[in-house]
Amino acid sequence: MSIGANNFNSKLPSSSWRLIKLDHLNLSKNLLHGFLPSNVEALKAMNIMGLSFNKFIGEITYSVGSLQNLVSLDMSRNAFQGPIPDTFRNLIVLEYLDLSNNSLSGTIPKSLELLRDLKYINVSFNNLQGEVPKNGVFANINYRFLMGNPELCGLPDLHILLCPAQGSSRTRKKSLILRITVTLVATCLIFVMLFFTWMIWSRKKQVIGNNGLDSLPRMGHQKITYYELLQATENFSHSNLVGSGSSGTVHKGTFSSGTVFAIKVFDMQWQGGLRRFDSECQILSNVRHRNLVKIVSTCSNKDSVAMVLEYMPNGSLDKRLYSNRNCLSLVERLNIMIDVALAMEYLHLDYAVPIVHRDLKPANVLLDQDLTAHAADFGIAKMLAQDGNIAQTKTLGTIGYIAPEYGLDGQDSTSSDVYSFGVLLLETLTIKKPTDDMFRGDLSLHKWVSLSFPDAVIDILDADLVRDIGFTRG
Structure with a gap:
């Protein structure tokens, strides 16, 4: 107002x-x-x-x-x-x-x-x-x-x-x-x-x-023109491309002041592009937590809309887990999981209206220079009604990370994020995606882990993690 x-x-x-x-x-x-x-x-x-x-x-x-x-x-x-x-x-x-x-x-x-x-x-x-x-x-x-x-x-x-x-x-x-x-x-x-x-x-x-x-004094928010975005990203060159998805692309932008930001450009040709932009703006402009990615500014013209976010130099958890050169230790992985848990706790319990992320996965967990984790990509996040915990909605999210009951019934609740967090935790420790070819029929990632207890836990853990702990298989 x-x-x-x-x-x-x-x-x-x-x-x-x-x-x-x-x-x-x-x-x-x-x-x-x-x-x-x-x-x-x-x-x-x-x-x-x-x-x-x-x-x-x-x-x-x-x-x-x-x-x-x-x-x-x-x-x-x-x-x-x-x-x-x-x-x-x-x-x-x-x-x-x-x-x-x-x-x-x-x-x-x-x-x-x-x-x-x-x-x-x-x-x-x-x-x-x-x-x-x-x-x-x-x-x-x-x-x-x-x-x-x-x-x-x-x-x-x-x-x-x-x-x-x-x-x-x-x-x-x-x-x-x-x-x-x-x-x-x-x-x-x-x-x-x-x-x-x-x-x-x-x-x-x-x-x-x-x-x-x-x-009004908006701490950390500033106006950035589309021309400045073009300069910072060298006309959105491929060399500055950080990632891409169905809703658009993310570029690294270095501004004249020397500050580096992430520029998320939404694909306006995609039917849900503007809706994803509006949803993410609504969420990020209202939440503040050390483990959530912070929005710096937005920029729009008749052809495109973009969001300027704080830059995460260590990329996504997904890239770190599946990179041969960037093995994460047990302590680092546990700290990242704690960071994500704190972010979800804030969204579910500490904000005035409960917020469901709805797409929690390694690609949406970003790591800063200190490997502190920040939950990102709130394009399909949803604020739940004040008077209830469950909201009926069109099913959205990523296959393998969605709770089965919510995928079938089209219901959103904070419990769906808890399920996704469990899958995220198992993947972080085993380096097995829930969509891996080995998981067919009744066998899923969490069932595979459950079957390993108590005698074969060491066999399902990531090999790099086993070496870091100092255990030997056999």
């Missing part, structure tokens, strides 16, 4: 805070006023909230701390008063926080140090006082994000005086003289920093739009 950069000058309707599935809200650059209601906590799915450049008043409600999916929060340029709520410590995935140019008072909560993902915080030009926290996001904070709060103390390296202790009037007098001197010097520095900040902002403005959701 984006109504930014208009001249709306009313209070927000109470119904605005009952949109429980809303994940982006941009109200910036209006004349909206009134209090922020306590029932804002109902917006559980909220990722990005922009309230800047309005006339909101009163205290920031403590219920904002209940929005645990919040990644970006911009409340700058309003008339908020009172303390910064200590409940902000619950915003565990927060990356961007701007509370500048308000009338906030009290101290900066020390609990903000604990927000490990927080990369940016701006509390300048308020009435804050007391000691500035030292750790977390504050460890490398710039003075311009704290200035305009004359009662802050504790960072002499940033020309913010040491916090006053009980002492003589002479000491306080020296402190006052020092503060005046530092203020004069800091004022000159501020003008210099503002000039360079303005130059940087002017350049960024060419990349990031002024209105709509793109005006």
Whole structure:
């Protein structure tokens, strides 16, 4: 929902805070006023909230701390008063926080140090006082994000005086003289920093739009033109081809900045190409987990649509398992399986709406430079209804990895991913695909493994894995 950069000058309707599935809200650059209601906590799915450049008043409600999916929060340029709520410590995935140019008072909560993902915080030009926290996001904070709060103390390296202790009037007098001197010097520095900040902002403005959701700080997301994709991939040359499938191709792209991304181009001639693109965008733009591939941007024109994703230099698990030069040790294989399990746990249990991947297989498990696994290819993933665990759908997925009962009945549930994970685990340890020619009739991969227990387990394991463990067959 984006109504930014208009001249709306009313209070927000109470119904605005009952949109429980809303994940982006941009109200910036209006004349909206009134209090922020306590029932804002109902917006559980909220990722990005922009309230800047309005006339909101009163205290920031403590219920904002209940929005645990919040990644970006911009409340700058309003008339908020009172303390910064200590409940902000619950915003565990927060990356961007701007509370500048308000009338906030009290101290900066020390609990903000604990927000490990927080990369940016701006509390300048308020009435804050007391000691500035030292750790977390504050460890490398710039003075311009704290200035305009004359009662802050504790960072002499940033020309913010040491916090006053009980002492003589002479000491306080020296402190006052020092503060005046530092203020004069800091004022000159501020003008210099503002000039360079303005130059940087002017350049960024060419990349990031002024209105709509793109005006909100979206961490890691950026606009990339089709021309830039052509340059990065050398016109999608075969030498940069990473992989291909029914829905399109994936290319390695090296941009002018030196950054490498994966460019997934969807085949618009294929009937389901646009649907796969829409589905993958919907899923990846809403989920955030270290074991899921992150979306950087999208790009489209009349002939094609493409998705820019983080690049995985070690390729897919499928290629690593079946490459003679890249044998994975037992520990590496187990760590990869744990990573995939954590990704599925997040999709099934930790996200607001359960998500079924529906196509879990080695080709869709990608490995970064540290061999950390990331689940990928959400083109046929499905969000399940809130009120039930099973959804009827057209059967999709890859033969051999689909649970038989779901292939026959056309039912989706998180259990189908659990079955696929089991097949994935067996294949990783045995280097046998579930579609191998040996599996005919009643014999399947999991039945073949079951029959090996307890005496012949060593005979079904991958030979490289056996050598790594140190066992001998015989």
